[in-house]
Amino acid sequence: MASPILITGASQRIGLAFAMHCLENNTPVIATYRTLRPAVETLKAAGARCIHADFATNEGIDAFIDTLKQETATLRAIIHNASDWMPERADSDPAEVMASMMQIHSMTPYRINLACRHLLENSGATTDIVHMTDYVVEKGSAKHIAYAASKAALDNLTRSFSRLLAPNVKVNSVAPSLIMFNEGDSEAYREKTLKKSLLGIAPGEAAAVQTLQFLLDNRYITGRSIGLDGGRPLV
Numbered sequence: 001m002a003s004p005i006l007i008t009g010a011s012q013r014i015g016l017a018f019a020m021h022c023l024e025n026n027t028p029v030i031a032t033y034r035t036l037r038p039a040v041e042t043l044k045a046a047g048a049r050c051i052h053a054d055f056a057t058n059e060g061i062d063a064f065i066d067t068l069k070q071e072t073a074t075l076r077a078i079i080h081n082a083s084d085w086m087p088e089r090a091d092s093d094p095a096e097v098m099a100s101m102m103q104i105h106s107m108t109p110y111r112i113n114l115a116c117r118h119l120l121e122n123s124g125a126t127t128d129i130v131h132m133t134d135y136v137v138e139k140g141s142a143k144h145i146a147y148a149a150s151k152a153a154l155d156n157l158t159r160s161f162s163r164l165l166a167p168n169v170k171v172n173s174v175a176p177s178l179i180m181f182n183e184g185d186s187e188a189y190r191e192k193t194l195k196k197s198l199l200g201i202a203p204g205e206a207a208a209v210q211t212l213q214f215l216l217d218n219r220y221i222t223g224r225s226i227g228l229d230g231g232r233p234l235v
């Protein structure tokens with residue numbers, strides 16, 4: 001039995017799309033979800049092992065790690081996809097925003113990578129960790145300050161873990177800009193956001209799926225960040 005790929009935050013959107021892609025290609029999947037959505041049943045029906053996990057606390061992270069170790073002795077890859085795109089709001093407590101962003105985007109991948117490195121190293125083949133970061137790592141964000149800082153921390157973890165885990169484990173980032181909108185995004189927001197990149201499109205989950213698969217298939221990339229941004233830095 002092939003070693004499974006762990007995908008965090010796989011109950012919707014990009015995480016769900018990559019999980020289904022892996023299952024359709026006969027790669028076993030362990031998917032985490034926080035909210036029980038119909039897609040979790042779809043994943044289970046397609047053969048995924050689904051584990052409930054809320055990474056908002058270290059106890060939640062460690063409980064997940066314990067469950068994961070009971071589920072499998074090896075992993076083909078870990079895709080750190082779980083994320084919360086939290087803006088600063090007038091009524092939000094900056095300390096809470098920063099703590100929450102660092103918890104999901106930095107503490108969670110850090111604790112899981114350290115606790116589960118042996119699952120990757122024991123799989124007997126070259127394995128992968130991929131951190132889903134964000135284009136804003138390069139430029140910052142005036143409206144998602146703590147979010148951008150936490151993704152920058154995650155980007156740095158990519159280089160640290162690539163040094164720690166070479167040569168058996170490759171560690172890379174995918175740094176997307178607009179991939180897909182959220183329900184409720186206004187037409188004005190959509191029009192404005194599409195103009196922020198050279199290519200002017202919201203490519204959808206498939207673009208992220210292709211990039212993740214490319215990194216898993218490539219034997220000679222580690223410690224790098226792949227910009228999936230439609231040329232946004234050049235606008």
Ligand SMILES: NC(=O)C1=CN([C@@H]2O[C@H](COP(=O)(O)OP(=O)(O)OC[C@H]3O[C@@H](n4cnc5c(N)ncnc54)[C@H](OP(=O)(O)O)[C@@H]3O)[C@@H](O)[C@H]2O)C=CC1
Nearest residue numbers: 009013014034035054055056082083132176177178179180
């Ligand atoms: N979509 C885009 O255009 C862009 C995406 N990215 C990055 O790509 C990745 C995927 O994006 P997208 O699919 O839109 O992501 P989502 O915003 O859909 O978030 C993915 C999942 O993260 C889970 N999650 C959030 N907080 C927690 C938590 N505390 N514990 C456990 N799970 C949690 C949610 O689980 P649940 O729903 O089960 O509660 C959610 O389904 C993310 O890392 C994102 O930052 C970067 C730039 C652009």
Ligand SMILES: Nc1nc2c(c(=O)[nH]1)N=C([C@H](O)[C@@H](O)CO)CN2
Nearest residue numbers: 083084085134177178179180182193
């Ligand atoms: N967890 C998430 N992170 C991000 C999302 C999202 O929906 N969930 N969306 C974006 C935007 O698409 C942004 O890239 C548009 O400029 C960023 N991060």
